[in-house]
Amino acid sequence: MPWGLPAYITPNVHVRGMLGRMLTAEEWRELDGSRDALGFLLALKQTSYGPQLAEFEAVCPPCELLEARLNANVALRFAHIIDLTPKADQPLVLLLKQLYEVDNLKTVLRGLQVGESAERMKGFLFPLGRASSLDMDALLVARDVPELVLRLQGTPYGDALRHALARFEEERSLFPLEVALDLDYYRRLWRAIQETKGDSRKWAQQLIGTWYDITNIMWALRYRYYYDKSLAEIINYTLPYGYRSNDSVIRGIAAGQEVTPLLRQVWGEAAPPAEVGQPGWLPRLEVALHRYLDKLCRAALTGYPFHLGVILAYLMQKRAETRDLMVLAEAKMSGLRRPAYQDYMVHQFA
Amino acid sequence: MxxxxxxxxxxxxxxxxxxxxxxxxxxxxxxxxxxxxxxxxxxxxxxxEPWLDRIQEYQGFEQRILLMTGTLQTSEALAEGSDLTATLGSAELRDRILAIEREVMPLVRQLKGLEQRLAELQILQQRLRPLAALDVDLASLRDLSFLHAQVGIIPAANLDRFNSSLLHVPHVIMNLGEEGSGTLVALFGSARDREILDRAANSAYMAPISMPTEYRGTPAAIGRALGEEAEQLRAQKNALDLETARLRDAWGQPLAELLWHARSDLSLMRAAHxxxxxxxxxxxxxxxxxxxxxxxxxxxxxxxxxxxxxxxxxxxxxxxxxxxxxxLGNRGLFKAFQGLVTNYAFPAYNEIDPTPLVAISFVVMFGLMFGDVGHGLVLAAAGWLALSGKVAALKGARGLAPILVAAGASAMVFGFLYGSIFGIEDVLPALWLRPLDDIMSILLATVVLGVGISLVGFAANIANGLRARDWRRVLFDRYGLAGLWFYLGLLGVVFAVATGVALPSGLIPLALIPPLVLLTLGEPLGNLINKRRPLIHEGVGLYLITAFFELFEAFIGYLSNSLSYVRLGAFAVAHGGLMSVFFILAGMMGGPSSLLYWLVVLVGNIFVIGFEGLIVGIQTLRLEYYEFFSKFFTGGGLPYRPLELSDKQTS
CATH class of the missing domain: 3.30.70.240 (Alpha-Beta Plaits)
Structure with a gap:
């Protein structure tokens, strides 16, 4: 019996079912062709996201609320997938879901910073259910950021935030807290990848590792070109390891070396060119890299099907799909036409 | 019920x-x-928003009262005969609080000032603690001309990255030891690289340890000065004890009453909100x-x-x-078992509360695995002691005490059935069998018990489906009528094969094939009855593949669920076996006339009661949660929490 077959028969069948509920090319065209935000909403209600949008009738909700509802759809799929994933690989999938927990924490941090009410913040949180290591209700009653950090002590995020709190209090900026959360999360994710075994490890490295590389490189580029951070700061705000990337690539970016050759070091000819200095070059580059990841995901979904890669590829594609939907929603709300937003979406219209 | x-x-x-x-x-x-x-x-x-202003006003009242009660250390309990019938408006409540504040707040401010300074000193002492071994004047590190020095704590995970971030900058990082989840380090570099070094340290989340400039000398000398100041402050604080006691006597009860009023009104306003x-x-x-x-x-x-x-x-x-x-209306012994159920999930309104079933099955299964008159007596006695509240060490186990008494009593009953007391098998006659001598019988008996419990699970699932008018669940669920048909058919076939009974031809297909078809077509048939469309969501091909694997999983589930109860018999055997091992060990120490013999027997009994008792408890819970509940219990209910006048702090 081929390796992985017994454990991955049922997950594979279910994931195929879920893949069947992702947006089809026809549905994308309908969404793209909608004339305004309301048209977009009505088209989206006809898709598998419909049940989460039932409450909206005549007006498209604001972006944050729409994102929360799309996330509710993702949460449903995640809950199903976690139940299906074989025990040995479950920690990695759970940790992937915790990325949304990190996003939730950032939402709460930002809400507290601007004095948002707990009730309103709650509406924007990703519904994590039992995968959450946090009691969000207990966190939402925090009156300010230091109290939130205090309430997080003893959770997986406690230490990272405690060390960053002094900087927050000095700078009154959430930047150090958010960077600390990201670094801590991605370190744990890297450890989780290393702890997978056999075939699962291969797929985890290939798919999550690539995503990891993209994230790390995009951080370095942002710190270098958007935030004007020093070399040492960029090193400290990024991670030294990756699947095909490595520390020398990050150092190269931090030192201001030409970006395209550095990307080629990582992804060879598949690396998209970096048009440094052109308007919107960084988001476009990020989307181009995610399209490369999307290709890897599609490859994982063909061929021998009984492995962790099928689950990971689906989750990556689902995340990209909701992200694209948000880009499209914002474009429709702003009355933009396809040429203005096409480059910012992973999905490519035929 | x-x-x-x-x-x-x-x-x-x-x-x-x-x-x-x-x-x-x-x-x-x-x-x-x-x-x-x-x-x-x-x-x-x-x-x-309508009630928020008033809620905030009353929260303010609550905080002001708590500040005084906290400082005076008064009890929040109301004295007997306190009159709480009067309704205080916010103006009256404010006036009464103000009147007490005029008396109490001067002392509160004085004490808080002293406490704040003591807290500051404590923080300074904590900052100094990691540097205690340094024989360097800290002020001298501040005044360096050509060197830049910084001492601080850096998250341990960031240390390597921090070091490598300064690859091209001359520097030295001295590791001075672990400090919680961080590492205490001293960073030295050239003064002209001060900005690079500071930005790097900052981005690595290094928290500098700084001392106020008024303190000079080595860390040890500064520590002594801080200690002396703290001692003086504590003496000043102690001198205020008499005044605190006087105010506590005078205002303790009025404050408790005001707190009750503030909190009651607050809970009403929160409800009204x-x-x-x-x-x-x-x-x-x-x-x-x-x-x-x-x-x-x-x-x-x-x-x-x-x-x-x-x-x-x-x-x-x-x-x-x-x-x-x-x-949940469980009373008496059943109430104690309610916690075991809600620990798994809270029953929904329209489903069976499994507490009574759990109470009975838990007690029976525990006794079956732990059957020994003596061991059961010890457990029951421990439970009774915990229940009586006479032993302070057992007070924490009061909630579990009734379970302990019931499980102990059940173990005693099975002890008589097995003829076992403190592991001694030749004193009492076995009213039923001795597990060690009749292993097959006990294993078979427990499988039969498991089948019985599974059938109760089927019945409960069907009842839940009927109550929710969920016809698919009643008819086509793997634990509904179709599942029950298949399960009974399967049991019949297994029984016939095991006993050699010849079944009429055609009975086996009749027992197994129709329910299999119903289980396979459960989703479309259920949708048909419930008038939902489409009948199949994922396409016929994918549906059939999924249905096939789910059917396979159900088949395995029926078998493994039933066989899982074999562990009841296996533990009954292991219980006797474990005790006989201790008797063999005791025999090696000498005969029953030897003190060592009885010492080993005593240790063996303690080990079996404590360790095996715990394992048996866990196994029983496992059977309840995974084998029994999974058949019918979904949970997700909302506990009934009525609005009440609250005197508890709710903020």
């Missing part, structure tokens, strides 16, 4: 002038589980046990001279069963 108390949805339309009185009356009755209707009164930005308001009318809605409904409605009508509009709906009429709160 098996179902939650019947609930009705009560909606009251209350004029604005009556809302406070009605809220108080409802809270005094303590029967209404509130439904949030504040969405009716939400302003444009989505927030319900969730009432919907449209112009001058409030919508108060909630769930009330149907049998308590008339008295609540009557009380509200009497209070408002009939100005309140009342609407009542049954849970079925209200439609959404998931939003109906559940009351």
């Amino acid at each position: 098996f179902h939650a108390e019947e609930m009705s949805e009560l909606s009251l339309l209350v004029p604005r002038q009556d809302i406070e009185a009605v809220t108080k009356a409802i809270a005094q009755k303590g029967v209404l589980h509130q439904i949030d209707t504040s969405y009716l009164s939400r302003s444009e930005d989505g927030s319900a 969730h009432f919907g308001q449209v112009r001058d009318v409030y919508l108060v809605a909630g769930w009330v046990p149907t049998r308590r409904l008339p008295e609540l409605v009557q009380a509200v009508r009497d209070l408002t001279s009939g100005r309140v509009e009342v609407d009542i709906a049954t849970a079925e009429q209200a439609g959404d069963a998931a939003s109906v709160p559940t009351t």
Whole structure:
């Protein structure tokens, strides 16, 4: 019996079912062709996201609320997938879901910073259910950021935030807290990848590792070109390891070396060119890299099907799909036409 | 016993002038589980504000009282005979608090000032602690001309990265030891690289340890100075003890009463904050046990001279069963087992409360695995002691005590059936069998018991389906009627094969094939009966593949669920076996006349009662949670929490 077959028969069948509920090319065209935000909403209600949008009738909700509802759809799929994933690989999938927990924490941090009410913040949180290591209700009653950090002590995020709190209090900026959360999360994710075994490890490295590389490189580029951070700061705000990337690539970016050759070091000819200095070059580059990841995901979904890669590829594609939907929603709300937003979406219209 | 108390949805339309009185009356009755209707009164930005100002005002009152009670260390308990009938308005409450503050606050400020300074000194001492071994004047590190030095704590995970971030900058990082999840380091570099070094240290989250400039000398010398100052402050604080005691005696009770009023009103306002308001009318809605409904409605009508509009709906009429709160009416011994159920999930309103089933099956299964008169007696006695509250060490186990008594009693009963007392098998006659001598019989008996418990699970699932009018669950679920048919058919075939009974031809296909078809087509048939379309969501091909694997999984599940109960017999055998091992060990120490022999027997008994008792308890729970509950119990219910006058801190 081929390796992985017994454990991955049922997950594979279910994931195929879920893949069947992702947006089809026809549905994308309908969404793209909608004339305004309301048209977009009505088209989206006809898709598998419909049940989460039932409450909206005549007006498209604001972006944050729409994102929360799309996330509710993702949460449903995640809950199903976690139940299906074989025990040995479950920690990695759970940790992937915790990325949304990190996003939730950032939402709460930002809400507290601007004095948002707990009730309103709650509406924007990703519904994590039992995968959450946090009691969000207990966190939402925090009156300010230091109290939130205090309430997080003893959770997986406690230490990272405690060390960053002094900087927050000095700078009154959430930047150090958010960077600390990201670094801590991605370190744990890297450890989780290393702890997978056999075939699962291969797929985890290939798919999550690539995503990891993209994230790390995009951080370095942002710190270098958007935030004007020093070399040492960029090193400290990024991670030294990756699947095909490595520390020398990050150092190269931090030192201001030409970006395209550095990307080629990582992804060879598949690396998209970096048009440094052109308007919107960084988001476009990020989307181009995610399209490369999307290709890897599609490859994982063909061929021998009984492995962790099928689950990971689906989750990556689902995340990209909701992200694209948000880009499209914002474009429709702003009355933009396809040429203005096409480059910012992973999905490519035929 | 098996179902939650019947609930009705009560909606009251209350004029604005009556809302406070009605809220108080409802809270005094303590029967209404509130439904949030504040969405009716939400302003444009989505927030319900009408009561927030008053809530904040009363939170302020609560905090001011707590500041005084905390400083004076008064009890929050009310003295007997406290008169709490009077209603205090916010103005009166404020005046009374102010009057006490005039007396108490000067002392509070003085004490808080001293405590704050002591806390500051403690922080300084903590900062110094990691540097205690350094024989360097800290001031000298501040005044370096050509060197830049910084001492601080860096998260351990960042240390390597920090070091490598300064690859091209001359520097030295001295590791001075671990400090919690961080590492204490000293960073040295050239003064001209100060900015690079500081930015790097900052981005690596290094928290500098700095001392106020008024302190000079080595860390040890500064530590001594801080200690002396702290001692002086403590002496000043002690000198205020007499005055604190006088104020505590004078104002302790008035403060406790004011706190009760503030918190009661606060809980009412928090409830009112969730009432919907449209112009001058409030919508108060909630769930009330149907049998308590008339008295609540009557009380509200009497209070408002009939100005309140009342609407009542049954849970079925209200439609959404998931939003109906559940009351669990278990009493006596069953109540103790309720925790085991809610620890797994809280029963939903329209499903069976499995507590009585768990209470019975848990006790029987535990006794079966742990059958020994002596060991059961020890457990029951420990439970009884915990229940009596006479042993301080067992007070924490009071909630579990009834379970311990019942499990111990069951172990004693099975001890008599097995003829075992403290592991000695030749004193009592076995009324049934000795597990060690008749292993096959006990294993078979436990499988039969497992089949019985599984059948109860099937019945409970069908009952739950009927109650929820979920026909698919009743008819086509793997634990519904089709599943039961298949399971019984499977049992019949296994029984016939095991006993050599020849079954009439055609009986086996009749027993197995129709239920398999029903199970396979469960989703479309269920949708057909429930008039839902489409009948199949994922396409016929994918549906059939999924159905095939789910059927396969169900088949394996039936077998493994039933066989899982073999562990009951296996543990009964292991229990006897483990004790016989200790008797062999004791025999090696000498005969029964030797003290060592009895010492080993005693240690063996303690080990078996403690260690095996724990394992048997876990195994019993496992069987309940995974084998039994998985057949019928979904949970996800909402505990019934009526609105009550609260004197607890709720902020």
